[in-house]
Amino acid sequence: MNKLLAALVASLFASLAMAQTPASAPAVTKAEAKADKSDAKAANSQAKTDAKADNTNAKADEKASEKKADAHKDAAKTKAKAQAKVDKADADDKGKTAAKAEKTDAEATDKEAKKDASADKSAEKTHASTKATKTKAKAKTDETKAEGQANVDKAAATSK
Numbered sequence: 001m002n003k004l005l006a007a008l009v010a011s012l013f014a015s016l017a018m019a020q021t022p023a024s025a026p027a028v029t030k031a032e033a034k035a036d037k038s039d040a041k042a043a044n045s046q047a048k049t050d051a052k053a054d055n056t057n058a059k060a061d062e063k064a065s066e067k068k069a070d071a072h073k074d075a076a077k078t079k080a081k082a083q084a085k086v087d088k089a090d091a092d093d094k095g096k097t098a099a100k101a102e103k104t105d106a107e108a109t110d111k112e113a114k115k116d117a118s119a120d121k122s123a124e125k126t127h128a129s130t131k132a133t134k135t136k137a138k139a140k141t142d143e144t145k146a147e148g149q150a151n152v153d154k155a156a157a158t159s160k
Contacts, residue, residue: 025159035148
């Protein structure tokens with residue numbers, strides 16, 4: 001939202017500055033106005049793309065956090081069940097049951113770590129994708145600005 005607002009304010013200042021420039025050839029003025037309009041449109045488009053990408057990143061982070069919390073909850077539940085079996089076991093079976101519980105604890109911890117890693121990997125993949133999208137949007141905006149400036153330069157060269 002801040003980028004969108006910044007783009008709008010920048011286009012406002014550009015249009016105010018444009019209104020105060022000295023009179024030049026009509027073709028140049030027309031080209032400059034067209035370039036300013038295209039620049040503002042491209043900046044707004046880039047701001048929207050950036051906002052969408054930021055929102056997507058936030059959702060990915062939230063989803064990863066939820067997956068990690070679920071994995072932790074599942075691991076804790078599994079460990080608690082194993083400990084309950086140890087507590088209920090007869091004195092003769094306690095050693096065997098305790099060893100089984102330790103193995104179950106280790107397996108639950110490993111499973112939790114794998115789920116955490118998977119959630120992180122998914123979030124990182126989303127971040128990389130949105131970064132590429134932002135980069136592409138910025139390149140397109142820069143291209144539009146360069147094209148507009150080239151048109152202004154061309155109009156200025158032909159009006160002399």
